[in-house]
Amino acid sequence: MEPNMTLAYYAAGAGILALLFAMFTLSQVLKESMGTPKMKEISEAVQEGAMAYMNRQYKTLAPFAIVVFIVLWAAQYFVVQEPGSHLPVGPASAISFLVGAICSAIAGYLGMNSTTKANARTAEAARSSGLAKALQVSFRAGAVMGLSVAGLGLLGVSALYIIFESPLVINSFAFGASMIAFFARVGGGIYTKAADVGADLVGKVEAGIPEDDPRNPATIADNVGDNVGDTAGMGADLFESYGATTIAAMLIGNTIFGFAGVIYPLLIGAVGIIASILGTFFVRTSENGNPQAALNVGLWTTNILTAVAAWFVTQNIFGDTAQFGTVGTGVFMAVMAGLIVNVAIGYLTEYYTAPGKGPVNSIVEASKTGPSTVVIHGLAVGMESVFIPMLFFAGSIYFAFWSVLSNAPAEHAAEWAIYGIAMAAMGMLSTSGMVVAMDSFGPVADNAGGIAEMAELPASVREKTDKLDAVGNTTAAIAKGFAIGSAALTALALFSAYVEGVSHKFHADPELVKYGGKFVVNMTEPMVLVGMFIGAAVPFLVGAQTMRAVGQAAFGMVEEVRRQFREIPGIMEGTGKPDYARCVDIATKSAISKMIAPGLVAVICPPLVGFILGAKALAGFLGGLTAVGVLMALFLANAGGAWDNCKKYIEQGHLGGKKSEAHKAAVIGDTVGDPCKDTCGPAMNPLIKVAGTISLILGPLLTKL
């Protein structure tokens, strides 16, 4: 089809629409009452702590971003540009990088602002109105986050494309987003777990006071952590997936189909966003209703609307049978594969981590013989939980590829089919707005419960927020599966795009000529194996760094909480006021200082491998990194989730309930699981994507195969 930039304006328009709707929703949330002065005070303390962390995080990252900006700008002078080709470096790339980084930060701020402002309002809604209203307020706050993420993602990519008209030039948008995302995920993850582990180890285990008890000095930091880790971190993660996948699909599409291949992912994004906006209207429940059902209705509405609209978009773009044959059908099927695998991974994640089901029951059973067997069985559940999701990924990769292959004209089949994988990723991510909304609602409800506890509201309020929080745990599990699945498909799309880039750069190399000008990543070549072995080891290294960071940061927090319990008179009786701010400060400082090292590993490894060992090694590196990163992400997230729910299940009164030996064992499992599921595991997603986005830029710049 002929290039028609109006279509790109449609996509940008959908992005703007999402942002406007997010602003409108935020204004609705802000209209609600914050409740008692005590509630307001606590909420503001959480908000202040969260914003202070975000400010410090972005201030720390600014110099890194500026260095990369300059490198990207200046790199054009060191690279030979072939006539008629675009370079992935230069002013446009540098600007795109900065836009990506800044959009990621803005999405983070917008979402955090909304969720931290909604926590007291949700508690108040539960107190004065009831469950239905509390769901409405918390879900709306989540929707602000979700639509900001998706809206800024789509707007950013389409606006840059409208300006620079080349997907290659703007691919640093994805790099900017992913660099920020990695730091935000790791920093937020360390923050939240340092505070949580610190609060639990001293408060719950040593002092024997309940969670969120106002006497615990780390309790505000713990609530801040929920926001900076679970909300801002997840938002940045999916913003990155969104940007990276869209651009990778555009790049691959450009090579294969020209303009049609470029505009199609943008339009799939647009229909997904509009479907997400419409979906939010279906999330409502009655006073005795089931909030989970309400959210499911919203999600399914979004999925179905996206599927239907995607069909029409496909007809429109790939309908020209003379040029494309029936490939539109294949591409559409690939998009559907993404939507379906999304749902499947979500349910699988839930199965492995939900209380009352086989896997968690096995850990509960093991808690009878103490903490060692709890940990052993939790590790077993985590390891087991990767297998079927990996089969689903493998199946969706093959189905997406095959559906395009079997619908393409024979002479193009193999070449076109790679677009299927990219579009499966795009299909999966198109509903990000809704998925992030469902995910972000959880921490709001969790925080609302914390505020209810700290402000000493009646138990009935906490009951309602607990009901929402329980639902939030399920949606969080689904979103985690979604984040991992989307990262896996995004990484594969980036990998394909990287290979395209290298093929283009080295097409005249005798080795590529031998393979018809194509870059073949041959696993039997030692350089590919070398890269694969190195890449496969990196997730373990980053896992170790982040795991240890939590251990060390929690250690600092434990010492501070112990100190306050010891030194502040009357703190346990409720007459002395704990120094919340100091705990917030400790968490902030340690998270910021400890996110740097893993961040550098993530950003520096790909150029080192690429420039020293060459393009083949970097391809092997990406392959090994992706496979192992996805495995570790699933393993760590599910083991952690299962431990968490084992503890919760016992707390419901099973095996003697709280204070039983089984509960003590389960608490130890849960504490081990905390950094697994909220720091190391989530760090894997941006790790594999940041490697992909950097490699995409490096591909055309590498000097040897």
Add this chain to the structure above:
Amino acid sequence: MEPNMTLAYYAAGAGILALLFAMFTLSQVLKESMGTPKMKEISEAVQEGAMAYMNRQYKTLAPFAIVVFIVLWAAQYFVVQEPGSHLPVGPASAISFLVGAICSAIAGYLGMNSTTKANARTAEAARSSGLAKALQVSFRAGAVMGLSVAGLGLLGVSALYIIFESPLVINSFAFGASMIAFFARVGGGIYTKAADVGADLVGKVEAGIPEDDPRNPATIADNVGDNVGDTAGMGADLFESYGATTIAAMLIGNTIFGFAGVIYPLLIGAVGIIASILGTFFVRTSENGNPQAALNVGLWTTNILTAVAAWFVTQNIFGDTAQFGTVGTGVFMAVMAGLIVNVAIGYLTEYYTAPGKGPVNSIVEASKTGPSTVVIHGLAVGMESVFIPMLFFAGSIYFAFWSVLSNAPAEHAAEWAIYGIAMAAMGMLSTSGMVVAMDSFGPVADNAGGIAEMAELPASVREKTDKLDAVGNTTAAIAKGFAIGSAALTALALFSAYVEGVSHKFHADPELVKYGGKFVVNMTEPMVLVGMFIGAAVPFLVGAQTMRAVGQAAFGMVEEVRRQFREIPGIMEGTGKPDYARCVDIATKSAISKMIAPGLVAVICPPLVGFILGAKALAGFLGGLTAVGVLMALFLANAGGAWDNCKKYIEQGHLGGKKSEAHKAAVIGDTVGDPCKDTCGPAMNPLIKVAGTISLILGPLLTKL
């Protein structure tokens, strides 16, 4: 060079020499006194338990072996044989398979017989003579195991080659060895840890009695476990590596160099065995000497003798410059790379797990804040410990490849270089005799200590055996690194041989013709990716199965020990005799029943992937499986080792020593680490090798690419 079967007889002769020397050494061991009647009684109970387990294990495996034997024999009727080519199935293959399986079993029996007979004799030597004699007895027992493993391996392969004259036909020898090894590793691993965890959880943690206390009903089972897990399991593992690597190198060598390439690995094996025999004479210490130093002298002597002799062998085989140019130098360098990486991995493993060094210290420090942080930091150490070894593997792969490449004539360079990887693996394994001897001596010393404790010998005896046991821990760490490293290189050699086989089978396929008749495992093809994702997930599945098996088996053991403490009157006072046999029986039954499921996964996955998804998917499967299997093996072994030594370090009196809170936390870490380091981790080595050996047979039988 012209085929000269006399050289193969030399190799077989070296194997026979090793076996004769092993028999002679055994007779030396048997001459020693077994000490008091009590010591004799305990030793015989351990021996009886171990032999009962071995008998049951092989009886259970016999039907599986017979099924495979029949399948291999009958498969010739379902496969079209191309004229002039050998098939990897048929009577010769079936016989080779059986010989491999039986040799593995014999090696296990010989070694077990020797180590279980030497335990009381070592204790008695420590009592009546002293440390020097105790080292002599225990090391001699280990040497019987080591030389049986290497001797039977070399004799088996060379004899079959002399009979059938085709490396392809005899490659089921490796399959037989690896099938048995997988079951032996997993079964032995479950046995040893079920007994150990069960004994510790009730004995040490609940009843507060020391390790190896005769009042503990699980104590004999625990000592049996050391033998069936650490000795027989490790022996089977390295026997498999030995067989598989030799055959893979012969296969690759045959394609590239003809007879010279086939005979060379056999001769390297021969010189390694003779060097190992000579090396054993250098292991001797004075009464106040350092047993570690004595073992190091033995190991270094073996390494240096092997290196020197390998040089002359290389000159002899690849000395014909007209035919081979300077490739001999390259091949020799590859062999050296194997020897060196062997040493490096050993030292790295020791660094990450030795008490008093950084990694273990970080866990010790974490024990101040309780079991959760012990587990968190242990996981971090485990994850961190994979990175540098993986760089070494990557480096050795590249070096081995490059050294052949740069010494080969330009027109053959790329084709010949793959032989470098196989010969690096062979170089590494050539010294197996010595490494297994050093490893097997550890459990003998450990058992001797147990017998000293149970027979209530003076504390000075236990001190001496403890000194040997501590050295045994280091040599075990080195051997573990060796087993993982050799498995990695063996798997790569098998992978290369598989690719050769597929190339040969499908050389006329248009897709291979496009690539010059070569099977290119292109990581960007979805089938390769699909296979890689599935293969990468399998180690996690097997890890989960084996981890859970230990949890469940230990659970049964805990209940039995608790029952005996409750029901047998006077057991805690030492007046009632515990029912040791029942614990031995429980461990045996649960190990046998739980080894089947992971065994089936290991054996069935490759044919499923190969026949359903094709040769490309199976190649991807092997790649993913190898990378992740090696990572998991390192991670699990080192995390477990570090936890173990953290506990031991605290028991030496640090942080309050035994009975302190820190010690309690460390014991929990150690218990978690037990199945990691002795069941799941070791299962990874035979897992990746069994997949390789099966694929090697499958390659020429697959029906689609």
